Amino acid sequence: MGAAESYSYRKAAKSRSDNGSNLIRTANERLAARSLSKLVVSIFSPKAPNPCQIGICCLSNETRELVLTSFSDSQTFVRAVHKLSIFDPSEVILPLTCLYPSFDKLTMIIHSNLKEGVKVIGTKSKYFDSEEGAKLIRAYQSPDSPILNLEDHKPTVAAACAVIQHFKQSNFFPNTLNMFIDVKTIKELELVENLVDPKNGTTLFKQLNHYCTKMGQRQLKLSLLQPLTDIKSIKLRLEAVNELIAQQNASTEIRLNLKKYQNLDNVITNLIRVPRNNGVQVSDQRVNNIILIKYTLEEIDTLKATLEVIEILHHKDLVSLYNLINIYINEDCTWASNILQLKTEINGLLDLSRKLYTSITKEVNQQVSDLSKKYDLSLDFRYDQNRGFYIRLKNPPSELPAVFISRIKKKNILEFTTIEILKQTSRFNDVITEITLLSNETIEKLNGELDEYIPVLFMISEAIATLDLLCCFAYTAKQGRHPLLINKLKSNLVANDYAALKEISRFQVITGPNMSGKSIYMKGLCYLVILAQIGAFVPAEYAVFPIFKNLHVRSGTDNVELTASLFSKEMSDISHILKEDGFSIAIAISEYLVKSGAMTFMSTHFHDLFEILRAKSCVSALHMKVLLNGESMNMMHKASNGSNSLQGYGIKFAESTNSLPTKLIETARSMAIELRSSSGNQDRETILTETKKRKLILELFYAMKKINENMNDKTLVMVLKTLQDKSVEEITKTTIEVSFLNQH
Template identity: 35%
Template sequence: MSRINNSQYGFMTTTDDIVSKRIGTTTIKQVEREAVMAINLSKFDKMDVGIAILDFKISELFLINFNDSPSFVRTVNQIDIHTPTTVIIPDCQQIEKLKFVLLSNLDDDVKQKLGKLKMFDPLVGREILKEHSLNEFNCNDLVAGAAGALINTCEEMRLIKPTNKFKITHVENRKFMLIDSSTIKDLELVSSSSDKGLTFFKFINKCTTKMGQRLLRTSILQPLTDVEDIKLRLESVTELKNEDQILFCIKSKLKQLSDLDSLFSHLLDDSGNQEQRVNNILLLKTNLMLIVELEECLNVNSPILQQIKEIFQHKNIGKSEKWTQWIFRCFKKCKGQNIEEVNDYVQKLAEEHDLNIDYRYDQIRGFYLRIKIKEKLTLPTEFTNIIHKKNIIECTTIDLLKQGSRLNDIVNEINVVSSSLIKELYEQSQDNLPIFFMVSESIAMLDMLCCFADFVNSQTGSYTCPEFGNYTHIRQSRHPIFETLFEFIPNDYSCVPELSRFQIITGANMSGKSVYIKQFAYILIMGQMGLYVPADYAIIKIHDSIFSRLSSDAHINTSTFANEMNDMNNILKTADDNSLLLIDELGRGSSLRDGFAVCLAILEHLTFLRATVFTTTHFQEIAEILGNKSCVLSSHMKSVEQYGKLKSEFKLEAGKLGTERYGINYAESSQILPSELITCAKELIEPLKSKSIKNDSKSMSKRRKLVLELYFALTQLKNLDCDINYKLDLLRTLQARFVDEINEATATN
C-alpha cells in the first residue's frame, strides 16, 4: 500500500442524509449509488484513451489513461469495475466504433450522453479540476478533457454544485491485471447468472466495513501485477492469520465503524440542517474514538500493518476527537437525564397498573408506550392515543408527551447554542480531510487483509502462501468453491513457458475439463490479490491479463459460432506473452469439418503468441497435430469403463485419452436413447474415422520434443529451491517418464 500525502476525497451527493429515528443512535442512511463516466479518445489512430469516473457514493474522481485495443477491451473493463449509471462520450466521427461497443456492453438502464467537442478541451478541463479538487493532480490532455466534460455535465444535471470539491485518484493501469468482461461473467467473479448463485466475491467476503467490501470487489476485478506489492500483502495476511487475538480485536472494532467514505464526504457540505450537522459531528466523534481503539489493537510487524498503525497515530486524529467532546458531553448529559426520568415514569406506571410496559421514541410521535397483552384488556383513562396490534397495545399519556416535547426542546436549545461551534467544527474537520481520507483507505486495506486471514482460517482444506517465479507449478490444487460443496479431486498444474505454456486438454463429457481450466484462473486471481491459494504448494508466474472463451451463450442477433469468432478475434488482437487464455471447446458452434479447421487454425496461431493457453477440445486429432510443438502439452481427464458404464475420475493425466467413442459409450451406458439408435451410431462412425497420421517425420519430431523437454526440465530442476529428497523424487520421475516416452516414440517409428 503506497503512502498518500494529499487529500483525495470530495463533494456531496445529491441525496440528503436521514438520521435514524431510534433514540440513542446516529447513523447516515445509505444513498442510492450513482457514478458518471466520461470517455475521451485520441484524434489519431493511436487508440489512446482517457477516462474520468465520478463515484457519488464515495465522493471520488478516478482519472485513468491507457492505450486500448481496437475492440476497447480495457475501456469495457473499466465499465465492469466502476458500473457507471451515466456514460459521456464526445460527439464526433471517430467514436462510431466506441458507440457500438458501449451499446453491446452497457445495461439498458445506463444513460448515454454525447458531449460537444469543446466540452473535452484539455485546457478548460485542467482549470475545472483546479476549482473542484482537494488534492494536487497531474494528468494528460485526454484525461483532463474527460474530467472537464464530466464535471460540466454533472453541473448541468444538477448532480453537483460549482462550489463542490472532491477527491482525485490517479489509477496506474499498468499495476493491475486486466480481466476481460467474458471472464468476469463466466467465472462469476462479482455477479451470478442466477439470483441465488454464489459469486466468488460472496464466497471470500468476510469484510466488516463498506470500505473493505469496495476494495475487495476492486481487488478481485483488478488483481496486482507487481510481485513486491503482492508479497507485502501476503506477509500481512500471514501475520494476521497466525495472530488470532489480534485478528479478533481488529475485527471487533472494524464492525463498529460507519461508512467513513460517506461520512467524511458529508463533512464537505455545510448546507444541511442543524440537526444533520450535529449528528454528523457526533458520528465523527464516535468513529474517531474507535480508530484510536483500533490503533491499540495493531501490535504488528509487517510493513503494511505498521504503516496503517502510523496513519492511525496521526496527531490530528486525537485532536479532532477532542474537538467534538463538548457538544457530545452536553448532548449526552441532557438527553441522559431526560431518558432517566422517562424510565422512572414508565416503571411507576407498570407497577401501579400491574402491566408489562416498555417504551419507544419516534421523532413524530415522541415517546409512546408498548403494553404486551395475552387477553382482552381495558386500559385506565389516563392512557390515550390507543392503537391495538397483535398481542401489543401502543398508547401514550399526557406526562409522556410532555417528556417527548422536553427532549425536542433540549435538542433545539443545543442546536441554537452550538450553531457557531458546529460551523467551527465543520471547518476544522474540512482542514483535516486529507488525513481522514487516508484513514478511510487504510481501514479498507486493513479490513480486506483481515478478510483474507479470516477466510483462510475458516477453510477446512489446506491453503498455501504462493511463491512467484518465471513458471507455474501447483501441487494438489482444488477448486476454492466446489471443494466446500462436495468431495473434490485435487489436480496439479505445471506450466513452463518453453515446454508447456500451451496445454490441450481432452476428455469425455462431464469429466471435469472446464472446471480444471476455470480452477487455474481462480488460483491465479487469488494469488495475485495477495490471498492464499487452495493447494499444497504453489509457485505462480505473474500474468498481466486474462481472456477467456468459456460460455456458449450467443447474443440475441448473433449465432453461437459468430459470437465465438468475435470473442476469439478480440483475444487475438489484445493478448500478449503475459496473458492467460482460457478456451473451452472452440469450434463447437459450426459443422464438424469447419469447426475442426477453424479450431486448428486459431490454436496453431496462438502457439506463436507465447501466451499461456489452456484449451479443452473433443477434437483429439488437434492434440495429436499440435502436440509435437515444443511448447504444447497434451493431457486428458481420466475416464474408465466400470460395469458397462463410463465413469469420470476427474484426474488429469498426460497424453492422449485412451477411451474412444466416449460419447456413444456414455449414451449407451446411461440408456437415455433407444438401443437401435446406439447400434446405428456405432455403424455410422466407422467410415467417419479420420485416417491416422503416420509418417517418420512425426515420430522424429516427437523424439526431438522429448529431448528438448528433458533439457528444460533438468534446467528448472537445477534452479528449484526445495528439499533435496523432493528433488530426487522429481529426478526419478523425470527419468522414468523420459525412458518410457522415448521408447514409445521409437517403437511407433
C-alpha cells in the same frame, strides 16, 4: 450536483490507493503513475431554453472519481471559469460545434482562462447525450453510492457521457500493477456472482468470505477482480498470511478486534459531506460521525499492541486528531441522541442556550409534578420533535380536569397537554433551533480542522481493510482442493496436478468424454492463479506460478456445477448445426494462440487438433481419465498426460442419455469403424510417433535447464538420475513403437 443536489463535498486530499493493496511503490513507479495521470473536464451548455445553464463533469484516471456539477451562470460565465481553476484539468472537452467554424462565447472565455499546456478537445455533439450518460453513470457507480437525481441535471449528465466515452476510446486507464480480467471472464468464473443462483449459489468470493469489516469485504472483492501483478506485494502478503497462520492466538485476537470497527469508509465520506439540511437529526448524525472516528482511534490503540509493524497505526497525526476531537466532544460521550455532546466554553452563546434548554426542561418537570400533586394523578411527560412536550397518564379515570387539553388515547395510556406546557414548548423549540444553529457552526469549525486528517484516515481504512483481508486468507488457508467444490464434495473431491512450461507445454489440448470434468479442470486452474496473485495460499502441496497480466475464459454457456458440462448441455440443442467448418476454425484459433505466446488450456472434442499441432514444441496433450464398464463409463475426473485413446465415447454418451434416435446412433458407430480402418493410418502413426520421440528429447533439455536453475548441489544428482531413468524409458518405448510400425 453543486447547489442543486442534496449534498456537496468539501475538497480534501485523499492519499488513497486505487486498490488498497499497492502499499509499496518504487520511485520509478510513482513517476510513471504521475506521468500517466489525467484529469479531464467536460463542459456542456444547452442552447435552449437556458443558455447559461452549465453542466461540468470531471474524471480522473488515477482515482476513478467522477465529479458532477451543475449551476446557472452569468453572461460572463464567471462560475464556470472558477470551477475550472479549482479542477485544474489537463484536458477540456467541448462540443465540436462550439469550436468550429468559430468559437462561441463560452468557449472563447474558457480558452482565454486556461493554463498553458491544457489541451482543448472537440467532441461530436452526439456524445453529449444525457440518456446515455445516465446509463453510464449507473453502470459505473459504486453500489454504496447515494442515489443521484439525474433527471434534473441533464447538462451535467450529458457532460459525463462525453468524458466517459472519451476515456473509453482513449484507453486512459493503464494499470501495470493489477491483472486484467474482462467482464465476461468474471461471469464465466463466477467470481462474485453465481450465474444459476445469484442469491445462494457458490462463488469464489463467498468461499473466501470470512471478513470482519466492511472495508475487508470491499478489499476482498476488489482483489478478486483485480489481482496483483507486483511480485513484491504478492510476496509480502504471503509472508504476512504465513505469520498469521503460525500465530493462531494472535490471529484470533486480531479478528475479534477487527469486528469492533464500523464501516470507516462511510464514516469518512459522511465526515467530508456537507448536508443541505441543518436540522437536529442531521446535527446528531454529524456529531455521531465524529464520535465513531474517536471510537476507531481508541480501538487502534488495542490493535497497536498486537501489531507493531503497521506504521500507519503509529502515525503522529492520530494522537493530534484524538486530542482535537476531545477539545470539542465530551470525553465520556456515547452515541449522540441530542446535540449536548459538545463541550462547554467553546461557544459562549451556545453555553447560554444550553443553560436555557436545561432550565425549560426543569420548569416543565416542575409543572408536571405540581399537576400530579394537585389532582392526585401519576403523571409523567415526554418530548416529541413534532408535538413538543406532552403529559402521559396510565389507566386514566373516566373524568379529568378541563385544564388537560388535546387528549389522545393510546390503549391504556392517555396523552394530553396544558396551555402552560404549550407555552413552554414554544420557548423550547426556539431554544432548540438556536442550539442547532450554534452547534452546526461549531461542528462545521471542527470539520474544517478535521479536513487535514482525512488522508491519514483513509490510510487507516486501507490498513484495516488489508489486515482484514490477510486474516481472511489465513482463516481459509486450511481449506483444500478445488476452491468452489470443496464444501460440496468434501471427501469425494479429486485432486489434480497442473504443469505448464513456456517452452514445452504452454498450449495444452484437453480431451475427454462429456461430463468428465474438462471445464472444471480448466476453471480450477484459473481460481488457483487468482488466489496466487491476490496473495492467498493455494490448495496445493507445492505450487510455482508465473505472473499473469491478463486472464480470459470463454466456455459458452457452461457453469461450475457438480454434474454440469458444456457438451452435455449442448446435446439438448442438437438441432442447431454449424454451417462453418468448426475444425478449421479451431485450428486457425489454436495456431494464433500458439504464436502469441499466451499460456493456453483448450478443451475440445476435436481429437485430431492435437495431432496436427503436436509437432510444435510448446504443445502438449491432456485427457480426462475414464474407466469403461461394459457400455457405461465411470468418470474419474482425473487429468492424465497424453491424448485420449478412448474411441467412440461420444456415441456411448449419446446412447446412455437417449438423446438421439437408435438408428442414428447405429449409423454413427458403423461410420466410425469404417473411418478408423481406412488406409493411410499407418504412415500417419509413424510420423506422429517420430514427432513424439523428438519432443521427448526437447522436453528433457528444458527439464534439465530448469533443474539446473532451481536445484542445489545436494539434490541435483538425485533428481538428474531420476530424470535420466524416466527419459530413457520413454524414449526407448517410443523407439520400439517406431520400429514396429516400420516393420508392418
